Amino acid sequence: MPVIRINVTGDRTALHRSPRPVHGTLRQTRTLEGPVIIMTHGYKYRPDDAQACPHRTILSLHPAPGPCSGPSWPKQLGFGSGCADEGLAVAVGWDASGPLWAARRRAITAGRVLAGIIAELHRLNRARPIHFIGHSMGTELALEALHHVPPGALRRIISMTGATYRSRALAALATSAGRQAEFINVTSRENDLFDALYEWLIAPPKRGDRSIGLGLDAPNAVTLQLDCPDTLAHLARLSIPIAAPRRRICHWSSYTRPGVLRVYNALLRNHDRLSLPTLSCGLPERPARRWSRLFALPRPQLLLPFAQKAS
Incomplete structure (x- = not known):
């Protein structure tokens, strides 16, 4: 049972295409060795x-072929190998269609439901x-869940080009559960257009607020800008290389870039060795400015030696 597929509809949960009860299925996993990765x-x-x-594509161990098919997150995160200590993958699907504001509202509701799943697993x-x-916008689920789970229930959160505001993230990390969690804010200037559209379409919680794509300053958070050469070099020194960026605009590079899901696998399974201080040491003090990639002058593609091996 390497992957449990759960759908959230309103305030209810159900296994994807299965009549079995969710909580009964979760109870069957209580003795599995290894981490739980939601x-x-x-x-x-x-x-x-x-x-x-999503259960046919990115959240599947065997994604169906097609134009929207991406890499298998469960497989790249270490599931399906048959190892006794690979742990448990929980793939959560929710309705993220329709207008952006409506999808965001459902994401927050789904986050409250997710909190119940996390509390039960804990x-x-x-x-x-x-x-x-x-x-x-999937980042919103974890941020909302932090308001409702017991301290220590959620250990490490990886936000891949998260669509949310800074004040929203900081408020979640200031909760009793949030103070005991670690937040890895994966960003890229490739995502600037989408961050700007989010700020334009979704009213900020307070005047002057900006999205976390511009960085996040919190004691238990670190920002990894994946199109920054210094960041890529630092990750390579930690033996977790990623290929260099190839596009100026891309919303999906935080999980489609060659090697990047393997980096997340290392961050989630070796969190003691790859601690936040270890990740922070060697990173630039501030992320690059918005639009700096889009309007940068063309230059030769100088792939670092490690990046060419990260496919």
């Missing part, structure tokens, strides 16, 4: 949609770490 998608996905079901086995990884 993963969820971003905008436009919708479970059971023939063209947009109660079943308190010694087992529970981590979260989400793309774009």
Whole structure:
């Protein structure tokens, strides 16, 4: 049972295409060795949609071929290998279709439901770490869940070009559960257009607020700008290389870039060795300015030696 597929509809949960109860299935996993890694998608996905079901594509061990098919998150994060200590993957699907504001509202509701799943998993086995990884608006689920889970229930959160505001993230990290969690804010100037559209379409919680794509300053957070040469060199020194960026605009590079999902696998499974201080040491003090990649002068593609091996 390497992957449990759960769908959230309103305030209810159900196993994807299975009549079995969710909580009964979770109880069967309480003795599995290894971490729990909860993963969820971003905008436009919708479970059971023939063209947009995340369980057929990125959240599947064997993604169906097609134009929207991406790399298998579970497989790249270490699941399906048959190893006894690979842990448990929980793939969470929710309705992220329709207008952006409506999808965001459903994301927050889904985050409250996710909190119940996290609390149950934590109660079943308190010694087992529970981590979260989400793309774009999927980050909202983890931030909302931090307001409702017990301290220590959620250990490490990886936000892949998260679509949310700084004040929203800081408020979640200031909760009792948030103070005991670690937040890895993966950004890229490739995502600037989408960050700007988010700020334009979604009213900020307070005047002057900006998206976390411009960085996040918190004691238990670190920002990894994946199109920054200094950041890539630092990750290579930690033996977790990523290929260099090839596009000026891309919303999906935080999980489609060659090597990047393997980096997340290392961050989630070796969090003691790859601590936040270790990640922070060697990074630039500030992320690059917005639009700096889009309007940069063309230059030769100088791939670092390690990046060429990260495919």
